[in-house]
Amino acid sequence: MSADVHRTALVRSIEGFVHDVVSPIAPAMARGAGPSPKRIVEAAGEAGLAGLLTPIAYGGAGGSHRDFIEFIEAVARVDASSSVILDVHLSVGTEPLIVFGNDDQKSRYLPRLASGAWLAAFALTEPQGGSDAAALQVRATHDGGAYVLTGSKAFITSGGDADLYVVIARTGHGARGVTAFLVEASSPGVSSGPPLEKMGLRGSWTAELVLDGVRVPDENRLGDEGHGFTVAMSALDSGRVGISAQAVGIAQGAIDATLQHWRRRGGVPDDVDLSTLADMEARTAAARQLTRHAAALVDAGARVTLDASIAKLYSTDTCVAVAQAGVDLCAPESSADDHPAAVRFRDAKACQIYEGTNQIQRVVIARHLLRDRPAHRGIGSIGEGRRLPGGGRST
Numbered sequence: 154m155s156a157d158v159h160r161t162a163l164v165r166s167i168e169g170f171v172h173d174v175v176s177p178i179a180p181a182m183a184r185g186a187g188p189s190p191k192r193i194v195e196a197a198g199e200a201g202l203a204g205l206l207t208p209i210a211y212g213g214a215g216g217s218h219r220d221f222i223e224f225i226e227a228v229a230r231v232d233a234s235s236s237v238i239l240d241v242h243l244s245v246g247t248e249p250l251i252v253f254g255n256d257d258q259k260s261r262y263l264p265r266l267a268s269g270a271w272l273a274a275f276a277l278t279e280p281q282g283g284s285d286a287a288a289l290q291v292r293a294t295h296d297g298g299a300y301v302l303t304g305s306k307a308f309i310t311s312g313g314d315a316d317l318y319v320v321i322a323r324t325g326h327g328a329r330g331v332t333a334f335l336v337e338a339s340s341p342g343v344s345s346g347p348p349l350e351k352m353g354l355r356g357s358w359t360a361e362l363v364l365d366g367v368r369v370p371d372e373n374r375l376g377d378e379g380h381g382f383t384v385a386m387s388a389l390d391s392g393r394v395g396i397s398a399q400a401v402g403i404a405q406g407a408i409d410a411t412l413q414h415w416r417r418r419g420g421v422p423d424d425v426d427l428s429t430l431a432d433m434e435a436r437t438a439a440a441r442q443l444t445r446h447a448a449a450l451v452d453a454g455a456r457v458t459l460d461a462s463i464a465k466l467y468s469t470d471t472c473v474a475v476a477q478a479g480v481d482l483c484a485p486e487s488s489a490d491d492h493p494a495a496v497r498f499r500d501a502k503a504c505q506i507y508e509g510t511n512q513i514q515r516v517v518i519a520r521h522l523l524r525d526r527p528a529h530r531g532i533g534s535i536g537e538g539r540r541l542p543g544g545g546r547s548t
């Protein structure tokens with residue numbers, strides 16, 4: 154199949170999936186009453202999209218990150234809960250396996266994840282918090298031919314429903330004493346808390362993951378011992394591009410909600426300041442370009458840490474601002490819990506928090522400026538070797 158034909162087929166699959174699967178469930182998802190995350194990923198599998206980034210050799214669609222961000226944006230425009238489930242499954246849940254897995258691991262897991270038979274999740278955050286990797290406390294102790302994992306992870310998307318978790322755990326000291334593991338949910342000692350009742354994204358499950366002496370065989374260590382920080386950072390670099398796309402979709406959905414609101418009311422109220430609507434569209438378009446730029450860097454195999462942080466920061470701040478403006482323009486009806494503008498506003502906020510809070514993105518960006526650009530050295534008190542707080546990690 155030529156690249157053009159492949160892309161046209163993919164675009165059709167995305168449009169069909171959004172129309173046939175996502176749109177009908179969006180109102181229920183917004184109330185937290187929709188299908189489980191696993192059902193969403195199964196449906197994506199039937200549409201050939203649950204393995205969008207997975208190589209064709211392992212049952213995936215062999216798509217690019219450009220394809221991936223278009224998929225996530227299109228879903229988020231209609232339902233942000235479905236988009237975060239799919240984003241985590243495709244990105245931080247599956248990509249570490251694609252990038253760091255050996256042939257045996259890829260053969261065992263990728264076909265199941267790509268077909269939608271299995272749901273993937275990513276477990277880095279812990280209840281004690283810590284945007285700093287050095288603070289991780291879940292311990293993995295080597296014992297015979299296995300590692301024994303003990304501790305708990307917090308705020309895990311699809312926690313309790315996922316079949317496979319990429320778990321980052323401590324095997325030594327400091328950032329170098331961290332290792333990644335593939336943990337099957339059916340392993341003895343794995344359990345989850347109930348899904349949190351969240352302000353937004355109510356159709357996506359967010360739960361605690363408890364690891365109580367879970368034996369993970371050596372063959373399920375992902376990458377070398379001590380390389381977990383590299384696995385996590387690589388997953389997050391690309392994951393942040395997905396969150397950026399999700400934010401663009403939510404912002405576009407807020408604009409749609411505003412226009413539909415006016416259509417239902419028979420036109421734009423006389424006293425509305427249309428420059429607000431124009432700013433919503435302009436900011437969303439700018440966020441989309443930053444997201445595309447970052448995705449292109451990932452596809453080119455270039456280093457994306459800085460550009461992913463810039464895209465994530467700008468797009469998620471934009472989606473909160475645009476969604477808030479949508480609520481203002483649709484007031485007072487938008488104060489109702491189920492008004493589409495209200496749903497967008499509630500969903501938008503979490504984008505500024507997960508895959509690294511926006512404060513952490515600012516730390517990442519500022520550190521790059523101080524470290525990588527000689528022209529900035531020695532300006533006033535911003536001297537060489539000055540350290541900013543925070544490890545710059547975080548999910």
Ligand SMILES: Cc1cc2nc3c(=O)[nH]c(=O)nc-3n(C[C@H](O)[C@H](O)[C@H](O)COP(=O)(O)OP(=O)(O)OC[C@H]3O[C@@H](n4cnc5c(N)ncnc54)[C@H](O)[C@@H]3O)c2cc1C
Binds near residue numbers: 284
């Ligand atoms: C809906 C939802 C889904 C999530 N899904 C997942 C998931 O699937 N997997 C997963 O592992 N995690 C997930 N998370 C967790 C999320 O990624 C973290 O909560 C987030 O990255 C913040 O990390 P923390 O909780 O460790 O907070 P902390 O690191 O304790 O930070 C607390 C506060 O301090 C600020 N802060 C910390 N360090 C600095 C610094 N150096 N400079 C400035 N400010 C700083 C932070 O910005 C934040 O405001 C999810 C969270 C939510 C809300």
